[in-house]
Amino acid sequence: MVTFQFVPYQDIETLTSAKRINKLMNIVKSDRIVIMEGRLRKEEEADLIEITMEEIGSRFRGIELSVIYPDKTKLDALQKLRGMFASFLLGNRQGLTIIGPASIVKRIEKDPDKIELFTKDTVNLPRNRSKRKNK
Amino acid sequence: MVKTFFRRFFRRVNPFSKRSNMKVGLYGPPNGGKSTLANRICLDWLGEEMSSVSHISHETREIKIKEQVTIKNKKGKELMFSLVDTPGIATRIDYEEFLRKGIKKTEAKKRAKEATKGVIDAIKWLDNMDFVVVVLDATKDPYSQVNITIIGNLQARNIPVLIAANKIDLNKANMDAIKAAFPQYGIVGISAKYGKNIEDFYENLFKLVK
Numbered sequence A: 001m002v003t004f005q006f007v008p009y010q011d012i013e014t015l016t017s018a019k020r021i022n023k024l025m026n027i028v029k030s031d032r033i034v035i036m037e038g039r040l041r042k043e044e045e046a047d048l049i050e051i052t053m054e055e056i057g058s059r060f061r062g063i064e065l066s067v068i069y070p071d072k073t074k075l076d077a078l079q080k081l082r083g084m085f086a087s088f089l090l091g092n093r094q095g096l097t098i099i100g101p102a103s104i105v106k107r108i109e110k111d112p113d114k115i116e117l118f119t120k121d122t123v124n125l126p127r128n129r130s131k132r133k134n135k
Numbered sequence B: 001m002v003k004t005f006f007r008r009f010f011r012r013v014n015p016f017s018k019r020s021n022m023k024v025g026l027y028g029p030p031n032g033g034k035s036t037l038a039n040r041i042c043l044d045w046l047g048e049e050m051s052s053v054s055h056i057s058h059e060t061r062e063i064k065i066k067e068q069v070t071i072k073n074k075k076g077k078e079l080m081f082s083l084v085d086t087p088g089i090a091t092r093i094d095y096e097e098f099l100r101k102g103i104k105k106t107e108a109k110k111r112a113k114e115a116t117k118g119v120i121d122a123i124k125w126l127d128n129m130d131f132v133v134v135v136l137d138a139t140k141d142p143y144s145q146v147n148i149t150i151i152g153n154l155q156a157r158n159i160p161v162l163i164a165a166n167k168i169d170l171n172k173a174n175m176d177a178i179k180a181a182f183p184q185y186g187i188v189g190i191s192a193k194y195g196k197n198i199e200d201f202y203e204n205l206f207k208l209v210k
Helices: A017-029 A042-055 A077-090 A127-134 B002-013 B034-045 B095-100 B105-128 B145-156 B175-181 B198-209
Strands: A004-007 A033-037 A063-068 A096-101 A105-110 A115-119 B023-027 B064-072 B078-085 B131-137 B161-166 B186-189
Touching: A004 A017, A017 A033, A017 A042, A017 A096, A042 A063, A042 B105, A042 B145, A063 A105, A063 A115, A063 B145, A096 A105, A096 A115, B023 B034, B023 B105, B034 B064, B034 B078, B034 B131, B034 B161, B064 B198, B078 B198, B095 B105, B105 B145, B131 B145, B131 B198, B145 B161, B161 B175, B161 B198, B175 B186, B186 B198
Parallel strands: A004 A033, B023 B078, B023 B131, B131 B161, B161 B186
Antiparallel strands: A033 A096, A063 A096, A105 A115, B064 B078
16 A cells, blocks of 8 residues: 655745755655645755665665656746746745655656656556556 | 855956866766766876776765866867766665675675765765766656756756766667757767767867856
């Protein structure tokens, strides 16, 4: 069984970078997959990798991380302006961040608007076989 | 970060600052070919190799620096810099993967521990870089979050970036995918192992630094 935990933006918006990362790490270290509304700042993503490396040991092997974010180059000027205004008022809630423990999530592939998450049990299944199963 | 920005800014605008103090970093995920490229540059211009390479990931586990590397472009202009080869940045390190590659348990655990420290050092060293070459494996998915995080952090730190799409000698290499993933950056396809397109790489490096 795989457990996903949703983290809404309002749960992290007032936290400092260190507390945000700590909150996410605590969820991942309890073998749950984080689905977070919005994304971390670029520097926070680097900090998350650093802290992950510090935490790696016999039980914790690291994380798999992926972010889906709207492609801003496809937006027109009005959409960009609206997005900036909304981000100013409500914070940057755009996008979705997925963080899973490496012991459960084998890899995450992005294409770039689609995310495929391969868990330890599904990773060796041929794709056409799993498709046939769904029919 | 503000301190780093000003340090880098004054170094660039100060006519008395030594250009030879410039640091060009090689960054990227493990097994992209950073050390192979470092060796290619050092062999081409210094006549000696810089780092050991291996098909097993995390072969480079500490920062390596080669000072006073001087390269020349087609017009005969020289460029001197310190070349910094960094450990591959990853989000997971599992010693059992080293076991599967035939490394003994004690050595695998040691390698994993050193690799985690190497990743931390590589990230900390970002602030010391003046220019960065991101070395990606052209046969792999360019949308990996590690690639995006590295390039995003360089952009946030205002560090000029050149992307070297390595391993173009392999059939699976997909330059179009890398260009589509990072359209706003200079990208040069190379084979560091065989020296393919390496002249183009040096020209692009000149353009980046000048």
